[in-house]
Amino acid sequence: MDWDDLRVFLELARRGSLSAAARALRLSHATVGRRLTALEAALGRTLVERRPDGYRLTDEGEAVRALAEAMDDRAQAIRRREGSGGGLSGTVRLTMTQALADRFLIPRLGPLRAAHPDLDLEIITDNRALSLARREADLAIRLARPQHGDLIGRRLATLGYGLYAAPDAPDALVGYDETLADLPEAAWLAQHGGGRRVAFRANSVLGQMAAAVAGFGAALLPCMLAEGEPGLLRLPLPGPPLTREAWLLVHRDRKDVPRVRAVIDHLTSLFERERARLEG
Structure with missing residues:
Protein backbone atom coordinates (compact mmCIF):
# COMPACT_ATOMS: atom_id res chain seq x y z
CA MET A 1 0.00 0.00 0.00
CA ASP A 2 1.30 3.47 -0.92
CA TRP A 3 1.15 6.11 1.85
CA ASP A 4 0.50 8.78 -0.79
CA ASP A 5 -2.70 6.94 -1.75
CA LEU A 6 -3.77 6.96 1.89
CA ARG A 7 -2.94 10.65 2.21
CA VAL A 8 -5.12 11.46 -0.81
CA PHE A 9 -7.98 9.38 0.62
CA LEU A 10 -7.69 11.19 3.95
CA GLU A 11 -7.90 14.60 2.28
CA LEU A 12 -10.94 13.47 0.28
CA ALA A 13 -12.58 12.25 3.47
CA ARG A 14 -11.95 15.61 5.13
CA ARG A 15 -13.05 17.78 2.21
CA GLY A 16 -15.96 15.70 0.92
CA SER A 17 -15.39 16.36 -2.75
CA LEU A 18 -12.86 15.44 -5.39
CA SER A 19 -12.33 19.06 -6.47
CA ALA A 20 -11.76 20.33 -2.92
CA ALA A 21 -9.26 17.55 -2.19
CA ALA A 22 -7.46 18.22 -5.46
CA ARG A 23 -7.13 21.94 -4.63
CA ALA A 24 -5.86 21.23 -1.12
CA LEU A 25 -3.27 18.74 -2.37
CA ARG A 26 -2.43 20.75 -5.50
CA LEU A 27 -3.13 17.73 -7.67
CA SER A 28 -5.35 17.18 -10.68
CA HIS A 29 -8.80 15.64 -10.35
CA ALA A 30 -7.58 12.66 -12.36
CA THR A 31 -4.64 12.05 -10.02
CA VAL A 32 -6.86 12.13 -6.94
CA GLY A 33 -9.25 9.69 -8.60
CA ARG A 34 -6.44 7.33 -9.55
CA ARG A 35 -4.98 7.39 -6.06
CA LEU A 36 -8.34 6.53 -4.55
CA THR A 37 -8.89 3.68 -6.98
CA ALA A 38 -5.42 2.31 -6.26
CA LEU A 39 -6.02 2.38 -2.49
CA GLU A 40 -9.34 0.58 -2.80
CA ALA A 41 -7.72 -2.03 -5.04
CA ALA A 42 -4.85 -2.57 -2.60
CA LEU A 43 -7.24 -3.02 0.34
CA GLY A 44 -9.86 -4.95 -1.60
CA ARG A 45 -12.55 -2.72 -0.10
CA THR A 46 -14.86 0.05 -1.26
CA LEU A 47 -14.03 3.08 0.84
CA VAL A 48 -16.32 5.74 -0.63
CA GLU A 49 -19.69 5.96 -2.32
CA ARG A 50 -19.70 8.25 -5.34
CA ARG A 51 -22.86 10.39 -5.18
CA PRO A 52 -24.07 13.37 -7.23
CA ASP A 53 -23.51 15.68 -4.25
CA GLY A 54 -20.03 14.40 -3.45
CA TYR A 55 -18.30 11.47 -1.80
CA ARG A 56 -19.54 9.65 1.30
CA LEU A 57 -17.47 7.16 3.26
CA THR A 58 -18.63 3.59 3.61
CA ASP A 59 -18.38 1.84 6.98
CA GLU A 60 -15.04 0.42 5.85
CA GLY A 61 -14.00 3.88 4.74
CA GLU A 62 -14.79 5.32 8.17
CA ALA A 63 -12.64 2.64 9.81
CA VAL A 64 -9.73 3.32 7.45
CA ARG A 65 -10.11 7.06 7.98
CA ALA A 66 -9.77 6.68 11.76
CA LEU A 67 -6.55 4.71 11.33
CA ALA A 68 -5.25 7.17 8.73
CA GLU A 69 -5.99 10.14 11.00
CA ALA A 70 -3.92 8.54 13.76
CA MET A 71 -1.05 7.94 11.33
CA ASP A 72 -1.28 11.50 10.05
CA ASP A 73 -1.23 12.95 13.57
CA ARG A 74 2.03 11.15 14.29
CA ALA A 75 3.54 12.14 10.96
CA GLN A 76 2.65 15.78 11.58
CA ALA A 77 4.18 15.63 15.06
CA ILE A 78 7.45 14.54 13.46
CA ARG A 79 7.22 17.29 10.84
CA ARG A 80 6.68 19.90 13.52
CA ARG A 81 10.06 18.92 14.94
CA GLU A 82 11.76 19.90 11.68
CA GLY A 83 14.01 22.89 12.06
CA SER A 84 13.92 22.82 15.84
CA GLY A 85 17.69 23.10 15.94
Missing part, protein backbone atom coordinates in the same frame (compact mmCIF):
# COMPACT_ATOMS: atom_id res chain seq x y z
CA GLY A 86 18.12 25.38 12.96
CA GLY A 87 18.99 29.04 12.74
CA LEU A 88 16.95 32.04 11.74
CA SER A 89 16.31 31.01 8.16
CA GLY A 90 13.51 29.30 6.33
CA THR A 91 9.81 30.09 6.08
CA VAL A 92 7.30 30.98 8.79
CA ARG A 93 3.63 30.88 7.79
CA LEU A 94 1.31 33.26 9.62
CA THR A 95 -2.46 33.43 9.18
CA MET A 96 -4.88 36.21 10.15
CA THR A 97 -7.67 38.30 8.69
CA GLN A 98 -6.95 40.41 5.63
CA ALA A 99 -7.73 43.70 7.35
CA LEU A 100 -5.25 43.04 10.15
CA ALA A 101 -2.59 41.89 7.70
CA ASP A 102 -2.93 44.59 5.05
CA ARG A 103 -3.69 47.64 7.15
CA PHE A 104 -1.71 46.96 10.31
CA LEU A 105 0.85 44.16 10.37
CA ILE A 106 2.57 43.98 6.98
CA PRO A 107 3.58 47.68 6.91
CA ARG A 108 5.27 47.13 10.29
CA LEU A 109 7.33 44.06 9.43
CA GLY A 110 10.34 45.98 8.11
CA PRO A 111 12.34 45.73 11.37
CA LEU A 112 11.85 41.95 11.42
CA ARG A 113 13.22 41.68 7.87
CA ALA A 114 16.17 43.90 8.75
CA ALA A 115 17.02 41.86 11.86
CA HIS A 116 16.65 38.46 10.12
CA PRO A 117 17.25 38.89 6.38
CA ASP A 118 17.31 35.11 5.75
CA LEU A 119 13.88 34.61 7.29
CA ASP A 120 11.01 34.23 4.81
CA LEU A 121 7.44 35.08 5.76
CA GLU A 122 4.26 33.78 4.22
CA ILE A 123 1.12 35.68 5.23
CA ILE A 124 -2.15 33.83 4.68
CA THR A 125 -5.19 36.08 4.89
CA ASP A 126 -8.05 33.73 5.53
CA ASN A 127 -11.06 33.79 7.82
CA ARG A 128 -11.00 29.98 8.05
CA ALA A 129 -9.44 28.43 11.10
CA LEU A 130 -6.40 26.96 9.38
CA SER A 131 -4.92 23.97 11.18
CA LEU A 132 -1.70 24.66 13.05
CA ALA A 133 -1.45 20.94 13.87
CA ARG A 134 -1.29 20.01 10.18
CA ARG A 135 1.18 22.80 9.37
CA GLU A 136 -1.28 24.80 7.26
CA ALA A 137 0.30 27.65 9.21
CA ASP A 138 2.96 28.02 11.92
CA LEU A 139 1.27 30.91 13.73
CA ALA A 140 -2.21 32.36 13.82
CA ILE A 141 -3.63 35.65 15.07
CA ARG A 142 -7.28 35.13 15.97
CA LEU A 143 -9.90 37.13 17.80
CA ALA A 144 -10.70 34.31 20.22
CA ARG A 145 -8.95 32.37 22.96
CA PRO A 146 -7.49 29.01 21.94
CA GLN A 147 -9.67 25.98 22.57
CA HIS A 148 -7.39 23.21 21.28
CA GLY A 149 -5.32 21.49 23.95
CA ASP A 150 -2.14 21.40 21.81
CA LEU A 151 -2.20 25.13 21.05
CA ILE A 152 -0.49 27.73 23.17
CA GLY A 153 -2.10 31.16 23.16
CA ARG A 154 -0.76 34.57 24.12
CA ARG A 155 -3.03 37.58 24.32
CA LEU A 156 -1.49 40.24 22.10
CA ALA A 157 -3.86 43.15 22.57
CA THR A 158 -7.35 44.41 23.21
CA LEU A 159 -8.91 45.82 20.05
CA GLY A 160 -11.24 48.77 20.47
CA TYR A 161 -14.13 49.50 18.10
CA GLY A 162 -15.80 52.75 17.18
CA LEU A 163 -18.68 53.95 15.05
CA TYR A 164 -17.49 55.79 11.93
CA ALA A 165 -19.28 57.54 9.07
CA ALA A 166 -18.74 60.08 6.30
CA PRO A 167 -19.72 63.67 7.20
CA ASP A 168 -22.80 63.64 4.94
CA ALA A 169 -23.86 60.05 5.60
CA PRO A 170 -27.56 59.26 6.11
CA ASP A 171 -28.92 57.92 9.38
CA ALA A 172 -28.27 54.33 8.35
CA LEU A 173 -25.86 51.52 9.17
CA VAL A 174 -23.23 49.48 7.38
CA GLY A 175 -23.11 45.91 8.65
CA TYR A 176 -22.24 42.28 8.07
CA ASP A 177 -24.16 39.93 5.84
CA GLU A 178 -26.31 37.20 7.38
CA THR A 179 -23.58 34.55 7.22
CA LEU A 180 -21.65 36.50 9.89
CA ALA A 181 -24.58 37.44 12.10
CA ASP A 182 -23.04 35.60 15.06
CA LEU A 183 -19.98 37.85 15.23
CA PRO A 184 -19.78 40.14 18.29
CA GLU A 185 -19.70 43.18 15.99
CA ALA A 186 -22.94 42.14 14.28
CA ALA A 187 -24.59 41.38 17.62
CA TRP A 188 -23.57 44.81 18.95
CA LEU A 189 -25.13 46.58 15.97
CA ALA A 190 -28.31 44.55 16.29
CA GLN A 191 -28.60 45.45 19.96
CA HIS A 192 -27.54 49.10 19.86
CA GLY A 193 -28.33 50.17 16.31
CA GLY A 194 -31.67 51.62 17.33
CA GLY A 195 -33.51 49.81 14.58
CA ARG A 196 -31.85 51.89 11.88
CA ARG A 197 -31.87 50.63 8.31
CA VAL A 198 -28.82 48.65 7.22
CA ALA A 199 -28.08 50.28 3.86
CA PHE A 200 -25.03 48.18 3.03
CA ARG A 201 -23.81 44.73 4.03
CA ALA A 202 -20.42 43.13 3.44
CA ASN A 203 -18.57 40.09 4.71
CA SER A 204 -15.30 41.96 5.25
CA VAL A 205 -14.18 44.81 7.49
CA LEU A 206 -12.39 46.54 4.62
CA GLY A 207 -15.55 46.39 2.51
CA GLN A 208 -17.56 47.97 5.31
CA MET A 209 -15.00 50.72 5.79
CA ALA A 210 -15.07 51.50 2.06
CA ALA A 211 -18.87 51.64 2.19
CA ALA A 212 -18.73 54.04 5.14
CA VAL A 213 -16.31 56.30 3.23
CA ALA A 214 -18.71 56.17 0.25
CA GLY A 215 -21.49 57.54 2.44
CA PHE A 216 -23.78 54.54 2.94
CA GLY A 217 -23.97 55.02 6.70
CA ALA A 218 -22.17 54.38 9.97
CA ALA A 219 -19.99 51.29 10.37
CA LEU A 220 -18.68 49.68 13.53
CA LEU A 221 -14.95 49.37 12.79
CA PRO A 222 -11.72 48.56 14.60
CA CYS A 223 -10.18 51.85 15.68
CA MET A 224 -6.76 50.75 14.42
CA LEU A 225 -8.20 50.74 10.88
CA ALA A 226 -10.62 53.62 10.87
CA GLU A 227 -8.98 56.20 13.10
CA GLY A 228 -7.50 58.87 10.83
CA GLU A 229 -8.99 57.35 7.68
CA PRO A 230 -9.68 60.22 5.23
CA GLY A 231 -13.39 60.85 4.86
CA LEU A 232 -14.47 59.25 8.14
CA LEU A 233 -15.62 60.85 11.38
CA ARG A 234 -15.89 59.06 14.69
CA LEU A 235 -19.42 59.19 16.11
CA PRO A 236 -20.63 58.90 19.72
CA LEU A 237 -21.51 55.33 20.61
CA PRO A 238 -25.18 54.59 21.35
CA GLY A 239 -24.17 51.78 23.69
CA PRO A 240 -21.25 50.41 25.71
CA PRO A 241 -17.90 50.19 23.89
CA LEU A 242 -17.12 46.95 22.08
CA THR A 243 -13.72 45.35 22.49
CA ARG A 244 -12.22 42.08 21.25
CA GLU A 245 -9.02 40.28 22.21
CA ALA A 246 -6.33 39.40 19.66
CA TRP A 247 -4.53 36.13 20.44
CA LEU A 248 -1.35 34.71 18.98
CA LEU A 249 -1.58 30.93 18.65
CA VAL A 250 1.19 28.41 18.08
CA HIS A 251 1.34 24.64 18.34
CA ARG A 252 3.38 23.64 21.38
CA ASP A 253 5.70 21.57 19.15
CA ARG A 254 6.63 24.68 17.14
CA LYS A 255 7.02 27.32 19.84
CA ASP A 256 10.76 26.78 20.34
CA VAL A 257 11.78 26.54 16.69
CA PRO A 258 14.18 29.52 16.38
CA ARG A 259 12.60 31.12 13.31
CA VAL A 260 9.11 30.75 14.76
CA ARG A 261 10.27 32.13 18.11
CA ALA A 262 11.78 35.15 16.36
CA VAL A 263 8.43 35.99 14.77
CA ILE A 264 6.59 35.43 18.06
CA ASP A 265 8.94 37.83 19.86
CA HIS A 266 8.60 40.46 17.13
CA LEU A 267 4.81 40.28 17.12
CA THR A 268 4.60 40.45 20.89
CA SER A 269 6.81 43.53 21.00
CA LEU A 270 5.00 45.18 18.08
CA PHE A 271 1.53 44.78 19.55
CA GLU A 272 2.77 46.09 22.90
CA ARG A 273 4.23 49.21 21.27
CA GLU A 274 1.01 49.83 19.34
CA ARG A 275 -1.28 49.24 22.31
CA ALA A 276 -2.81 52.73 22.32
CA ARG A 277 -3.61 52.58 18.60
CA LEU A 278 -5.13 49.13 18.92
CA GLU A 279 -7.27 50.01 21.90
CA GLY A 280 -8.50 53.14 20.15
Whole structure:
Protein backbone atom coordinates (compact mmCIF):
# COMPACT_ATOMS: atom_id res chain seq x y z
CA MET A 1 0.00 0.00 0.00
CA ASP A 2 1.30 3.47 -0.92
CA TRP A 3 1.15 6.11 1.85
CA ASP A 4 0.50 8.78 -0.79
CA ASP A 5 -2.70 6.94 -1.75
CA LEU A 6 -3.77 6.96 1.89
CA ARG A 7 -2.94 10.65 2.21
CA VAL A 8 -5.12 11.46 -0.81
CA PHE A 9 -7.98 9.38 0.62
CA LEU A 10 -7.69 11.19 3.95
CA GLU A 11 -7.90 14.60 2.28
CA LEU A 12 -10.94 13.47 0.28
CA ALA A 13 -12.58 12.25 3.47
CA ARG A 14 -11.95 15.61 5.13
CA ARG A 15 -13.05 17.78 2.21
CA GLY A 16 -15.96 15.70 0.92
CA SER A 17 -15.39 16.36 -2.75
CA LEU A 18 -12.86 15.44 -5.39
CA SER A 19 -12.33 19.06 -6.47
CA ALA A 20 -11.76 20.33 -2.92
CA ALA A 21 -9.26 17.55 -2.19
CA ALA A 22 -7.46 18.22 -5.46
CA ARG A 23 -7.13 21.94 -4.63
CA ALA A 24 -5.86 21.23 -1.12
CA LEU A 25 -3.27 18.74 -2.37
CA ARG A 26 -2.43 20.75 -5.50
CA LEU A 27 -3.13 17.73 -7.67
CA SER A 28 -5.35 17.18 -10.68
CA HIS A 29 -8.80 15.64 -10.35
CA ALA A 30 -7.58 12.66 -12.36
CA THR A 31 -4.64 12.05 -10.02
CA VAL A 32 -6.86 12.13 -6.94
CA GLY A 33 -9.25 9.69 -8.60
CA ARG A 34 -6.44 7.33 -9.55
CA ARG A 35 -4.98 7.39 -6.06
CA LEU A 36 -8.34 6.53 -4.55
CA THR A 37 -8.89 3.68 -6.98
CA ALA A 38 -5.42 2.31 -6.26
CA LEU A 39 -6.02 2.38 -2.49
CA GLU A 40 -9.34 0.58 -2.80
CA ALA A 41 -7.72 -2.03 -5.04
CA ALA A 42 -4.85 -2.57 -2.60
CA LEU A 43 -7.24 -3.02 0.34
CA GLY A 44 -9.86 -4.95 -1.60
CA ARG A 45 -12.55 -2.72 -0.10
CA THR A 46 -14.86 0.05 -1.26
CA LEU A 47 -14.03 3.08 0.84
CA VAL A 48 -16.32 5.74 -0.63
CA GLU A 49 -19.69 5.96 -2.32
CA ARG A 50 -19.70 8.25 -5.34
CA ARG A 51 -22.86 10.39 -5.18
CA PRO A 52 -24.07 13.37 -7.23
CA ASP A 53 -23.51 15.68 -4.25
CA GLY A 54 -20.03 14.40 -3.45
CA TYR A 55 -18.30 11.47 -1.80
CA ARG A 56 -19.54 9.65 1.30
CA LEU A 57 -17.47 7.16 3.26
CA THR A 58 -18.63 3.59 3.61
CA ASP A 59 -18.38 1.84 6.98
CA GLU A 60 -15.04 0.42 5.85
CA GLY A 61 -14.00 3.88 4.74
CA GLU A 62 -14.79 5.32 8.17
CA ALA A 63 -12.64 2.64 9.81
CA VAL A 64 -9.73 3.32 7.45
CA ARG A 65 -10.11 7.06 7.98
CA ALA A 66 -9.77 6.68 11.76
CA LEU A 67 -6.55 4.71 11.33
CA ALA A 68 -5.25 7.17 8.73
CA GLU A 69 -5.99 10.14 11.00
CA ALA A 70 -3.92 8.54 13.76
CA MET A 71 -1.05 7.94 11.33
CA ASP A 72 -1.28 11.50 10.05
CA ASP A 73 -1.23 12.95 13.57
CA ARG A 74 2.03 11.15 14.29
CA ALA A 75 3.54 12.14 10.96
CA GLN A 76 2.65 15.78 11.58
CA ALA A 77 4.18 15.63 15.06
CA ILE A 78 7.45 14.54 13.46
CA ARG A 79 7.22 17.29 10.84
CA ARG A 80 6.68 19.90 13.52
CA ARG A 81 10.06 18.92 14.94
CA GLU A 82 11.76 19.90 11.68
CA GLY A 83 14.01 22.89 12.06
CA SER A 84 13.92 22.82 15.84
CA GLY A 85 17.69 23.10 15.94
CA GLY A 86 18.12 25.38 12.96
CA GLY A 87 18.99 29.04 12.74
CA LEU A 88 16.95 32.04 11.74
CA SER A 89 16.31 31.01 8.16
CA GLY A 90 13.51 29.30 6.33
CA THR A 91 9.81 30.09 6.08
CA VAL A 92 7.30 30.98 8.79
CA ARG A 93 3.63 30.88 7.79
CA LEU A 94 1.31 33.26 9.62
CA THR A 95 -2.46 33.43 9.18
CA MET A 96 -4.88 36.21 10.15
CA THR A 97 -7.67 38.30 8.69
CA GLN A 98 -6.95 40.41 5.63
CA ALA A 99 -7.73 43.70 7.35
CA LEU A 100 -5.25 43.04 10.15
CA ALA A 101 -2.59 41.89 7.70
CA ASP A 102 -2.93 44.59 5.05
CA ARG A 103 -3.69 47.64 7.15
CA PHE A 104 -1.71 46.96 10.31
CA LEU A 105 0.85 44.16 10.37
CA ILE A 106 2.57 43.98 6.98
CA PRO A 107 3.58 47.68 6.91
CA ARG A 108 5.27 47.13 10.29
CA LEU A 109 7.33 44.06 9.43
CA GLY A 110 10.34 45.98 8.11
CA PRO A 111 12.34 45.73 11.37
CA LEU A 112 11.85 41.95 11.42
CA ARG A 113 13.22 41.68 7.87
CA ALA A 114 16.17 43.90 8.75
CA ALA A 115 17.02 41.86 11.86
CA HIS A 116 16.65 38.46 10.12
CA PRO A 117 17.25 38.89 6.38
CA ASP A 118 17.31 35.11 5.75
CA LEU A 119 13.88 34.61 7.29
CA ASP A 120 11.01 34.23 4.81
CA LEU A 121 7.44 35.08 5.76
CA GLU A 122 4.26 33.78 4.22
CA ILE A 123 1.12 35.68 5.23
CA ILE A 124 -2.15 33.83 4.68
CA THR A 125 -5.19 36.08 4.89
CA ASP A 126 -8.05 33.73 5.53
CA ASN A 127 -11.06 33.79 7.82
CA ARG A 128 -11.00 29.98 8.05
CA ALA A 129 -9.44 28.43 11.10
CA LEU A 130 -6.40 26.96 9.38
CA SER A 131 -4.92 23.97 11.18
CA LEU A 132 -1.70 24.66 13.05
CA ALA A 133 -1.45 20.94 13.87
CA ARG A 134 -1.29 20.01 10.18
CA ARG A 135 1.18 22.80 9.37
CA GLU A 136 -1.28 24.80 7.26
CA ALA A 137 0.30 27.65 9.21
CA ASP A 138 2.96 28.02 11.92
CA LEU A 139 1.27 30.91 13.73
CA ALA A 140 -2.21 32.36 13.82
CA ILE A 141 -3.63 35.65 15.07
CA ARG A 142 -7.28 35.13 15.97
CA LEU A 143 -9.90 37.13 17.80
CA ALA A 144 -10.70 34.31 20.22
CA ARG A 145 -8.95 32.37 22.96
CA PRO A 146 -7.49 29.01 21.94
CA GLN A 147 -9.67 25.98 22.57
CA HIS A 148 -7.39 23.21 21.28
CA GLY A 149 -5.32 21.49 23.95
CA ASP A 150 -2.14 21.40 21.81
CA LEU A 151 -2.20 25.13 21.05
CA ILE A 152 -0.49 27.73 23.17
CA GLY A 153 -2.10 31.16 23.16
CA ARG A 154 -0.76 34.57 24.12
CA ARG A 155 -3.03 37.58 24.32
CA LEU A 156 -1.49 40.24 22.10
CA ALA A 157 -3.86 43.15 22.57
CA THR A 158 -7.35 44.41 23.21
CA LEU A 159 -8.91 45.82 20.05
CA GLY A 160 -11.24 48.77 20.47
CA TYR A 161 -14.13 49.50 18.10
CA GLY A 162 -15.80 52.75 17.18
CA LEU A 163 -18.68 53.95 15.05
CA TYR A 164 -17.49 55.79 11.93
CA ALA A 165 -19.28 57.54 9.07
CA ALA A 166 -18.74 60.08 6.30
CA PRO A 167 -19.72 63.67 7.20
CA ASP A 168 -22.80 63.64 4.94
CA ALA A 169 -23.86 60.05 5.60
CA PRO A 170 -27.56 59.26 6.11
CA ASP A 171 -28.92 57.92 9.38
CA ALA A 172 -28.27 54.33 8.35
CA LEU A 173 -25.86 51.52 9.17
CA VAL A 174 -23.23 49.48 7.38
CA GLY A 175 -23.11 45.91 8.65
CA TYR A 176 -22.24 42.28 8.07
CA ASP A 177 -24.16 39.93 5.84
CA GLU A 178 -26.31 37.20 7.38
CA THR A 179 -23.58 34.55 7.22
CA LEU A 180 -21.65 36.50 9.89
CA ALA A 181 -24.58 37.44 12.10
CA ASP A 182 -23.04 35.60 15.06
CA LEU A 183 -19.98 37.85 15.23
CA PRO A 184 -19.78 40.14 18.29
CA GLU A 185 -19.70 43.18 15.99
CA ALA A 186 -22.94 42.14 14.28
CA ALA A 187 -24.59 41.38 17.62
CA TRP A 188 -23.57 44.81 18.95
CA LEU A 189 -25.13 46.58 15.97
CA ALA A 190 -28.31 44.55 16.29
CA GLN A 191 -28.60 45.45 19.96
CA HIS A 192 -27.54 49.10 19.86
CA GLY A 193 -28.33 50.17 16.31
CA GLY A 194 -31.67 51.62 17.33
CA GLY A 195 -33.51 49.81 14.58
CA ARG A 196 -31.85 51.89 11.88
CA ARG A 197 -31.87 50.63 8.31
CA VAL A 198 -28.82 48.65 7.22
CA ALA A 199 -28.08 50.28 3.86
CA PHE A 200 -25.03 48.18 3.03
CA ARG A 201 -23.81 44.73 4.03
CA ALA A 202 -20.42 43.13 3.44
CA ASN A 203 -18.57 40.09 4.71
CA SER A 204 -15.30 41.96 5.25
CA VAL A 205 -14.18 44.81 7.49
CA LEU A 206 -12.39 46.54 4.62
CA GLY A 207 -15.55 46.39 2.51
CA GLN A 208 -17.56 47.97 5.31
CA MET A 209 -15.00 50.72 5.79
CA ALA A 210 -15.07 51.50 2.06
CA ALA A 211 -18.87 51.64 2.19
CA ALA A 212 -18.73 54.04 5.14
CA VAL A 213 -16.31 56.30 3.23
CA ALA A 214 -18.71 56.17 0.25
CA GLY A 215 -21.49 57.54 2.44
CA PHE A 216 -23.78 54.54 2.94
CA GLY A 217 -23.97 55.02 6.70
CA ALA A 218 -22.17 54.38 9.97
CA ALA A 219 -19.99 51.29 10.37
CA LEU A 220 -18.68 49.68 13.53
CA LEU A 221 -14.95 49.37 12.79
CA PRO A 222 -11.72 48.56 14.60
CA CYS A 223 -10.18 51.85 15.68
CA MET A 224 -6.76 50.75 14.42
CA LEU A 225 -8.20 50.74 10.88
CA ALA A 226 -10.62 53.62 10.87
CA GLU A 227 -8.98 56.20 13.10
CA GLY A 228 -7.50 58.87 10.83
CA GLU A 229 -8.99 57.35 7.68
CA PRO A 230 -9.68 60.22 5.23
CA GLY A 231 -13.39 60.85 4.86
CA LEU A 232 -14.47 59.25 8.14
CA LEU A 233 -15.62 60.85 11.38
CA ARG A 234 -15.89 59.06 14.69
CA LEU A 235 -19.42 59.19 16.11
CA PRO A 236 -20.63 58.90 19.72
CA LEU A 237 -21.51 55.33 20.61
CA PRO A 238 -25.18 54.59 21.35
CA GLY A 239 -24.17 51.78 23.69
CA PRO A 240 -21.25 50.41 25.71
CA PRO A 241 -17.90 50.19 23.89
CA LEU A 242 -17.12 46.95 22.08
CA THR A 243 -13.72 45.35 22.49
CA ARG A 244 -12.22 42.08 21.25
CA GLU A 245 -9.02 40.28 22.21
CA ALA A 246 -6.33 39.40 19.66
CA TRP A 247 -4.53 36.13 20.44
CA LEU A 248 -1.35 34.71 18.98
CA LEU A 249 -1.58 30.93 18.65
CA VAL A 250 1.19 28.41 18.08
CA HIS A 251 1.34 24.64 18.34
CA ARG A 252 3.38 23.64 21.38
CA ASP A 253 5.70 21.57 19.15
CA ARG A 254 6.63 24.68 17.14
CA LYS A 255 7.02 27.32 19.84
CA ASP A 256 10.76 26.78 20.34
CA VAL A 257 11.78 26.54 16.69
CA PRO A 258 14.18 29.52 16.38
CA ARG A 259 12.60 31.12 13.31
CA VAL A 260 9.11 30.75 14.76
CA ARG A 261 10.27 32.13 18.11
CA ALA A 262 11.78 35.15 16.36
CA VAL A 263 8.43 35.99 14.77
CA ILE A 264 6.59 35.43 18.06
CA ASP A 265 8.94 37.83 19.86
CA HIS A 266 8.60 40.46 17.13
CA LEU A 267 4.81 40.28 17.12
CA THR A 268 4.60 40.45 20.89
CA SER A 269 6.81 43.53 21.00
CA LEU A 270 5.00 45.18 18.08
CA PHE A 271 1.53 44.78 19.55
CA GLU A 272 2.77 46.09 22.90
CA ARG A 273 4.23 49.21 21.27
CA GLU A 274 1.01 49.83 19.34
CA ARG A 275 -1.28 49.24 22.31
CA ALA A 276 -2.81 52.73 22.32
CA ARG A 277 -3.61 52.58 18.60
CA LEU A 278 -5.13 49.13 18.92
CA GLU A 279 -7.27 50.01 21.90
CA GLY A 280 -8.50 53.14 20.15
